[in-house]
Amino acid sequence: MHHSNLIVMLTYQDFTVQNAYQIFEECKDTAAQYWGFKDKGLPEIEMKELFNYMKSCGKTTVLEVVEYDEAKSLExxxxxxxxGADILMGTTYFDSVNTFCLANHITYLPFAGEVVGRPSILKGDISQIVEQAQKLSERGVSGFDLLGYRHEETPEALIEAFVEANDLPVCVAGSIDSYDKLDFIKRVNPWAFTIGSAFFDHKFDGSFSEQIDKVVQYISQEDALPS
Incomplete structure (x- = not known):
């Protein structure tokens, strides 16, 4: 059985942390395969260095871009x-961005629904968000970046309906900060989920690397209790 993949985000409150390289260095031998950060917070040269290092360690790399207009999304x-990111998560969907990613072999997971602000908030009702995703599926996107727990009204109902309605990979991104939420993720079983700020706030107890391994182990067990 497939278990949801943890994407470790070296971000806090939607910005990449200054010591992202150091944290990855300390945690590169943990069980997490997917690593990423946001487009804001580090100079481009440092982002390139970090992604290169992650890839040299055999990791799959993710850049999440919080932009809503076409020019900035394409940037x-x-x-x-x-x-050299393997996966682009985020941006409002635009054909130009999708075309660029297809041409450059980048996996593109645009935002599902209407996303605003930073830290981001997800708006729209469940049926609208699901319907929009089905239209985008026909345009060749690789999957979706669903800010499920950032939804204004019914986060878990939205996540469950969205994952069930989509054949493409869904990453539930943002605000996963408890074992209760991990239990829900285990039940709904999306392709992936992100954790960033919660690791910095020690929501899963222990050092950064200990928390990563705890979450990966917890999500992969059929029945587990936090130690």
Whole structure:
């Protein structure tokens, strides 16, 4: 059985942390395969260095871009290419971004629904968000970046309905900060989920690397209790 993948985000409150390289260095031998950060917080040269190092350690790399207009979203895609990111998460969907990612072999997971602000908030009702995703599926996107727990009204109902309605990979991103939420993720079983700020706030107890391994182990067990 497939278990949801943890994407470790070296971000706090939607910005990449200054010591992201150091944290990855300390945690590179943990069980997490997927590693990423946001497009804001580090100079581009440092982002390139970090992604190169992650890839040399055999990791799959993720750049999440929080942008809502076409020009800035396309800049984010160009940054993903320049940094050698395997996956671009985020941006409002635009054909130009999708075309760019397809041409450059970048896995593109645009935001599902209407996303605003930073830290981001997800708006729209469940049926609208699901319907929009089905239309985007036909345009060749690789999957979706669903800010499920950032939804204004019914986060868990939205996540469950969205994952059930989509054949493409869904990453539930943002605000996963408890074992209760991990239990829900285990039940719904999306392709992936992100954790960033919660690791910095020690929501899963222990050092950064200990928390990563705890979460990976917990999500992969059929029945588990936090130690």
């Amino acid at each position: 984010g895609a160009e940054l993903a290419k320049a940094c």
